[in-house]
Amino acid sequence: MRKIFKEHPYKIVILQLLGLTGIYQVSRLLFFLFNRVHFAGVGLAEYGSFMLNGLRFDLSVIFLINLPYLFLMLLPVNMVYHRMYQKAAQIWFVISNVIFILFDLGDIGYFPYVRKRMTADVLDLIGRQSDFLNLLPSYIFRFWYVTVLMISLTLLFFVMNRKINKTFKQPVPSMKIRARLIILVLTAGLSILIIRGGFQLRPIMPVDALKVANNQNQPLVVNTPFSILHTFGSKKLIDYQLFKSDELNYYFKPVKHYQSTEPIRKMNVVLIVLESFGKSYTALGGRKSYTPFIDSLASHSLVCTRAFANAFRSADGIPACVAGIPHFADEAFAMSPYAANSITTIPNLLKPYGYHSTFFHGGSNGTMSFDLFAKHAGYDKYYGRDEYPVPEDYDGTWGIWDQPFLQFMAGELDREPQPFFSTVFTLSSHEPFALPAQYKNQQIRNLKGIYRGISYTDEALRDFFRSIQHKDWFQNTIFVITADHNFLVTTDDQNYYNKDLGLHSIPVLFYAPSLDTTYRAHTRPFQQIDILPTLMDILHYPDPFFAYGKSAMDTVSPNFVFSLNESLVYFMMNDHILTYYDTSLTGIYHFPTDSVLIVNRWMDDSVGRRYIPYYLAFRQWLNHSLLHDQQTIKAYQGLN
Numbered sequence: 001m002r003k004i005f006k007e008h009p010y011k012i013v014i015l016q017l018l019g020l021t022g023i024y025q026v027s028r029l030l031f032f033l034f035n036r037v038h039f040a041g042v043g044l045a046e047y048g049s050f051m052l053n054g055l056r057f058d059l060s061v062i063f064l065i066n067l068p069y070l071f072l073m074l075l076p077v078n079m080v081y082h083r084m085y086q087k088a089a090q091i092w093f094v095i096s097n098v099i100f101i102l103f104d105l106g107d108i109g110y111f112p113y114v115r116k117r118m119t120a121d122v123l124d125l126i127g128r129q130s131d132f133l134n135l136l137p138s139y140i141f142r143f144w145y146v147t148v149l150m151i152s153l154t155l156l157f158f159v160m161n162r163k164i165n166k167t168f169k170q171p172v173p174s175m176k177i178r179a180r181l182i183i184l185v186l187t188a189g190l191s192i193l194i195i196r197g198g199f200q201l202r203p204i205m206p207v208d209a210l211k212v213a214n215n216q217n218q219p220l221v222v223n224t225p226f227s228i229l230h231t232f233g234s235k236k237l238i239d240y241q242l243f244k245s246d247e248l249n250y251y252f253k254p255v256k257h258y259q260s261t262e263p264i265r266k267m268n269v270v271l272i273v274l275e276s277f278g279k280s281y282t283a284l285g286g287r288k289s290y291t292p293f294i295d296s297l298a299s300h301s302l303v304c305t306r307a308f309a310n311a312f313r314s315a316d317g318i319p320a321c322v323a324g325i326p327h328f329a330d331e332a333f334a335m336s337p338y339a340a341n342s343i344t345t346i347p348n349l350l351k352p353y354g355y356h357s358t359f360f361h362g363g364s365n366g367t368m369s370f371d372l373f374a375k376h377a378g379y380d381k382y383y384g385r386d387e388y389p390v391p392e393d394y395d396g397t398w399g400i401w402d403q404p405f406l407q408f409m410a411g412e413l414d415r416e417p418q419p420f421f422s423t424v425f426t427l428s429s430h431e432p433f434a435l436p437a438q439y440k441n442q443q444i445r446n447l448k449g450i451y452r453g454i455s456y457t458d459e460a461l462r463d464f465f466r467s468i469q470h471k472d473w474f475q476n477t478i479f480v481i482t483a484d485h486n487f488l489v490t491t492d493d494q495n496y497y498n499k500d501l502g503l504h505s506i507p508v509l510f511y512a513p514s515l516d517t518t519y520r521a522h523t524r525p526f527q528q529i530d531i532l533p534t535l536m537d538i539l540h541y542p543d544p545f546f547a548y549g550k551s552a553m554d555t556v557s558p559n560f561v562f563s564l565n566e567s568l569v570y571f572m573m574n575d576h577i578l579t580y581y582d583t584s585l586t587g588i589y590h591f592p593t594d595s596v597l598i599v600n601r602w603m604d605d606s607v608g609r610r611y612i613p614y615y616l617a618f619r620q621w622l623n624h625s626l627l628h629d630q631q632t633i634k635a636y637q638g639l640n
Contacts, residue, residue, distance in 0.1 A: 010074070012165065013074070016164055021059065024062065027104045027153065029051075030149060035111055037498075039217055042217060054220070057197075057209070063195050064195045065100055065229075069093045102154070106118070108149065111219065119331075120228050207581065210567065215565065215579075242616045251616075251618075252618045252621055255544055255636060258551065259542070264353055265540050267478050267512070268420050271321060272424055273426070275314065276450065276453070278497060278506060281487075283295040290451050292458065293458050297509065298507075303520065304552060305522065305523050306525050307482070307527065308561045309484070315370075318423075322345055323532070325631070326563075328626065334369040334373045343377070344546045349532075350421050357423075358422045367384075379423075393405070393436075403436075406460050409464070410464055418473055429454050433450060450490070480510055482508045504570075512538070530550055530551065536551070537551035546625075548622060558611075562618060571615040571618075576591060577589045588601045589601065
């Protein structure tokens with residue numbers, strides 16, 4: 001062993017691998033310290049356990065990244081000892097490792113917004129999002145501390161590698177080729193064993209971290225390069241065969257048909273999706289409210305008091321609200337292998353009844369592929385930053401300020417033929433929560449962070465309604481106000497809105513001036529994918545249609561909420577929350593008495609266990625319909 005360590009290539013490789021292991025542990029510590037608020041209760045002893053168990057994931061990805069380098073360095077040929085060969089190998093080593101170290105450190109700033117380690121979809125986002133390079137300077141400025149950490153740890157890596165390579169003084173090998181060949185073979189075998197994480201039947205995956213940490217703390221065990229590399233070509237959905245057809249349809253049937261004695265109500269519909277508007281920032285949340293206008297509107301609306309997002313990201317929130325498609329995998333629907341599926345959407349359902357549809361988003365055209373999704377969803381026209389007539393209203397980061405853009409939308413709607421369906425997705429309540437230079441509301445300007453962004457957009461919404469309340473189409477319009485998702489960096493002294501299903505809490509209200517202006521509370525579980533069937537029910541839509549969700553007016557079918565948080569599923573039905581990994585039950589909790597999911601009753605809660613087949617049936621239908629392109633009534637009827 002001493003002779004191996006003295007041999008130049010082996011000595012260099014061993015020291016470099018040890019150094020990289022140290023770098024990954026430093027990065028893990030920095031990740032923990034800068035995101036400590038999201039890992040409440042993790043003490044020194046528990047972190048030490050995560051650190052030790054994380055070595056398995058660190059070594060796995062270190063060996064995976066450096067397999068080509070190890071092969072280059074351990075070839076049993078004398079060329080390995082040539083200085084130019086060594087320089088080329090070291091360039092490869094440095095570049096390949098620095099890239100992944102930077103991703104690992106970048107997650108320090110990115111994690112609070114998605115509450116999981118980056119996955120391969122972040123590369124797709126960088127590649128497809130047209131304004132990524134424009135936003136990069138603002139990211140560097142906003143997360144300056146991450147930039148400093150990146151530079152510092154990269155310099156440390158350079159210095160470490162340079163010192164290790166300064167030991168190169170041996171011009172010729174001292175070991176025989178046979179011995180070096182044996183070492184290469186043994187190293188290859190050891191590398192495969194380390195990469196797969198041991199002798200177990202299958203290689204380790206990010207989900208294996210759940211064996212030593214709960215879902216909330218799992219990101220402290222894995223590292224970002226491991227998460228990215230192990231989600232390339234994300235696993236294909238499983239076509240579950242848990243129930244036969246009759247039994248499956250008993251527990252869940254994706255066909256809705258709200259038969260009414262009245263003809264369809266050809267009312268206009270305006271769907272307003274607000275960026276990051278968590279329920280906790282409104283009067284509905286039981287905390288301090290920053291939305292006086294939405295609160296006033298809620299007093300004249302059908303309000304879903306127990307509503308949750310099916311999405312973590314905006315790219316998932318829009319399909320959930322418009323097409324009733326929940327977040328179901330690492331990548332967003334628009335970037336998934338199922339993006340070209342035929343889908344049921346609000347615009348497509350209403351089009352045969354004379355509806356004209358428009359999609360408004362003040363962001364740069366192409367952002368998160370919203371323009372492509374709008375076209376696929378059947379919208380007649382898309383209005384983005386390119387269609388907005390005053391470029392001076394650009395906020396310098398995301399797009400057009402909400403106040404002027406909503407006024408622009410009001411003008412366009414006034415010219416729309418009726419009936420119309422229109423969707424707007426706001427953006428000013430997104431980080432960095434800046435305000436226009438000429439903005440005069442000092443009270444809102446004095447607020448910090450998300451509270452400033454929420455308050456500004458709430459005021460922009462008030463101005464929008466003031467502009468349209470006397471229009472001839474206003475009284476004949478249903479307004480749906482909701483959010484794409486909660487603000488994932490939220491803090492909550494009562495530890496509900498910042499974790500588990502509470503992290504998905506959003507407002508949902510239906511306001512229709514001509515129908516019923518008194519407050520009505522829908523207190524059963526409600527989710528974004530319920531918006532589509534609820535609207536069809538309100539409009540007396542006469543035809544059957546495909547929908548994963550259910551109407552708020554449906555008092556017969558069981559109410560449920562499905563929310564996927566990376567590898568963990570939250571399934572709420574009535575007063576219970578069931579947690580799953582795919583189809584394996586991991587917990588049952590009684591929501592009214594345990595909203596923060598402390599007491600796992602999965603062994604003795606007979607009521608909660610009754611809901612198991614409802615989740616399994618829903619999951620079977622969700623996966624099957626996505627895999628087989630059967631998300632429309634026509635495809636469903638063809639199947640049956």
